[in-house]
Amino acid sequence: MARRGKKPKGRPVNGWMVLDKPKGMGSTDAVSKLKWLYFAQKAGHAGTLDPLASGMLPIAFGDATKTVPFIMDGRKVYRFAVRWGAETTTDDTEGPVTKTSELRPNRAAIEAILPNYVGEITQVPPAFSAIKIGGERAYDLARDGEVVEMAPRTVEVVRLDIVEEPDGETTVFEAECGKGTYVRAIARDLGRDLGCFGHVVDLRRISVGAFAEDDMVPLDELLEAAEEGRETLDAEAVEAGVKARVVDFKPLDEYLVPAETALADLYEVMLSDEQASRVLSGNPVILRGRDAPVFCEEAFATGHGRLIALGAIEEGSFKPKRVFGGRG
Known part of the structure; x- marks a missing residue:
């Protein structure tokens, strides 16, 4: 009998959070804090920042973790x-x-x-x-x-x-x-x-990499956004020490940056719905149009309003190498 895979805990959050890390906090601790705050299934950072240092620590959620190398290799x-x-x-x-x-x-x-x-x-x-x-x-x-x-x-x-x-x-x-x-x-x-x-x-x-100083969000601002989405407890629950859960993540999710932001230096292939469905199934698609490139070593494809795949353009076709989110 085939064993069922364990269901991931948390929400399927996708995107980047460009954290303004405070002094005294380690990079791993920052990732854990934001993963908990967003109740995210998967998270990771793009380059360690010493606890004694402050400033930009890009944190990737979900499919955005597949774009981490493009940020780590950036200036x-x-x-x-x-x-x-x-x-x-x-x-x-x-x-x-x-x-x-x-x-x-x-x-x-x-x-x-x-x-x-x-x-x-x-x-x-x-x-x-x-x-x-x-x-x-x-x-x-x-x-x-x-x-x-x-x-x-x-x-x-x-x-x-x-x-x-x-x-x-x-x-x-x-x-x-x-x-x-x-x-x-x-x-x-x-x-x-x-x-x-x-x-x-x-x-x-x-x-x-592709993230600038103005993109940074202080941790205190995220904590305030989390408070906006917490459930309201009655006086008896508060007195008993019951912690309010975040039930509305919209205030937090507004700070997320799309996964493809990390790929700003790559060529973007914009797909029709039909093409996007083909690429999500792992199939190449022929690129039409006078300006379509014939060859490009690294490119990314968007469709259905989101990042679809990383891949390459060979002989006028986009060939996916890594698909985001599976069949959509």
């Missing part, structure tokens, strides 16, 4: 403050100071070396990072007192600008960079090159 923008005069074990405020200096660099000195940090550069990631060494996270090994040897890696920094100098001890930068870049390592290396040492005292991610 990211960080705004970070570097305090001069001290280097720490963690390259931020969490670890103890290991080196100090009385020297403080002026703006001209900093700007003179910034070109060295733009383009394809080689950096040694911080010992306290999520990189795996022999199957273990580097930060776990470092916290256990082991000496962690991090291999240099090549990363891309598109731009690195000074945006503010709040005092003589601190410089605020904005960096646009590719996957795998550590701004804590940039701060550490800048300090060493300037002969004054440095570490990050504030870090905020303001852009990831």
